[in-house]
Amino acid sequence: QVQLVESGGGLVQAGGSLRLSCAVFGRTSSRYAMGWFRQAPGKAGKERDFVASISRSGGAAYASDSVKDRFTVSRDNAKNAVYLQMHSLKPEDTAVYYCALDSNHSDLRFSSTVDYWGQGTQVTVSS
Secondary structure (H helix, E strand, C coil), X not given: CCEEEEECCEEEECCCCEEEEEEEECCCHHHCEXXXXXXXXXXXXXXXXXEEEECCCCCCEEECCCCCCCEEEEEEHHXXXXXXXXXXXXXXHCEEEEEEEECCCCCCCCHHHCCXXXXXXXXXXXX
C-alpha cells in the first residue's frame, strides 16, 4: 500500500518561509516523478493547481509561474522523501498543499496523471 504523508504546514506571516516534507511509504520515491499541488480556499472539489515537481530521474524540476522564483522542490532518496521549500510567502499562497506521485510518466505536471495523493497539509499566510 502506498502512502504519502505530508508535514510542515502552518501559519506564517507574509514574507516568511516554510518547508513542507512528504514521506513516501510503499514505494521507492526515487523511481517516480513527484511533486506538489495545492487547493485554495473556496476551490474544494475543483482541480488542484500544480505547484512544483521533480522528474523521475531527478534531473529536472518544474514550478508554476506564480511560485518559480520563490519555491524549490527537492528529494532525498536516502530518506525516501520529497520537500517543498517556500520563501517570500504571500497571502495568495494560502491553500492545502498535497504531495503527489506519478507512476507512469517521467515528469509530473498535471493532476490528472497523479496516481497517489497525500492527505494534504494546510499553509496559511497572514498579511
